[in-house]
């Protein structure tokens with residue numbers, strides 16, 4: 001794996017906002033608010049604070065704008081998307097929405113393999129943005145979409161450029177140059193713990209590497225679903241999934257585990273007690289962050305809320321609970 | 323007998339099988355047969371109160387049992403039933419008739 005020492009200047013373009021026109025969508029990626037949790041934190045020590053990066057403030061509606069933009073910018077610079085080549089990748093939805101958003105803005109055609117049971121909201125948004133969709137067997141989940149994308153990339157190398165978010169270093173590097181520095185700045189360097197969920201692991205890996213370099217005393221922790229069969233959309237149970245190429249097992253250590261039901265309960269609490277209408281993986285992040293915070297006397301715990309609740313509304317039973 | 327299709331993450335608990343044959347006149351009976359044959363799968367599908375966990379979706383043909391009669395939904399002998407983790411309310415047939423690449 002390429003270490004951060006090998007990063008070229010190109011990798012730092014995401015923070016170099018002066019290279020991006022002020023009126024472009026890309027200019028508005030990142031610099032998301034860091035919001036305090038105020039009421040779901042009731043039983044914590046008064047000297048412990050918990051914050052979340054509100055990633056739905058990104059133009060494409062999720063944290064995945066950061067890696068998508070970085071991957072696309074690198075691909076353009078390296079000539080991978082010349083001659084009408086299509087950007088191809090597998091996604092559970094959000095990365096696809098980000099690719100399709102910037103692809104539409106930049107005139108880059110996008111093809112996505114995604115599991116057929118992806119939420120109807122995601123599929124509708126992707127169709128609205130004009131992405132070509134290849135739906136894969138729902139029984140195979142996101143790993144089935146990965147296999148399909150690999151197959152297409154191997155079969156049609158002239159038609160597609162395979163972005164491969166699971167192994168593309170520009171994924172975690174986007175977080176190294178944006179999410180990490182933003183968190184340090186927004187906490188005035190007072191962060192003590194960082195925790196993030198694992199999908200491709202880009203958010204966790206990039207942000208943690210930056211924090212470990214800048215503030216080595218900060219504890220960086222990962223969390224994952226508690227079982228292979230779960231409802232935490234966007235997250236992976238690593239022991240039973242295809243391991244992302246960018247996944248750094250030593251950095252992740254022994255990930256905490258979150259049960260889907262705990263996230264479902266939290267998603268309602270965040271909406272009704274904090275006014276934060278977020279997605280399931282955000283709620284899982286809150287559960288994990290509160291667990292870490294509950295063991296502290298003093299500290300500043302930061303997590304990432306990947307997206308808002310809109311794309312999950314079709315799960316009516318979830319939201320209409322008393 | 324009804325064929326129940328098992329998603330990849332649950333095949334560890336069905337001895338690697340992607341399809342299991344179950345008997346029963348409704349979903350609840352078919353699931354009881356499944357968990358009798360493969361007890362280790364039970365905690366992944368049911369909570370402590372023996373209710374189906376919220377993210378577990380079952381499709382009889384193209385219909386989610388949540389839109390039918392839940393676990394009381396009747397099944398016939400040659401029905402194909404699919405067990406799928408939700409991804410929020412997702413259906414395995416969202417773009418029916420639009421030439422998708424899905425293997426179902």
Ligand SMILES: Cc1ncc(COP(=O)(O)O)c(C=O)c1O
Nearest residue numbers: 094199200201202203234281306
């Ligand atoms: C809703 C949601 N949560 C969490 C993640 C995980 O982020 P990462 O891929 O950076 O690990 C994703 C990634 O697709 C996502 O869509």
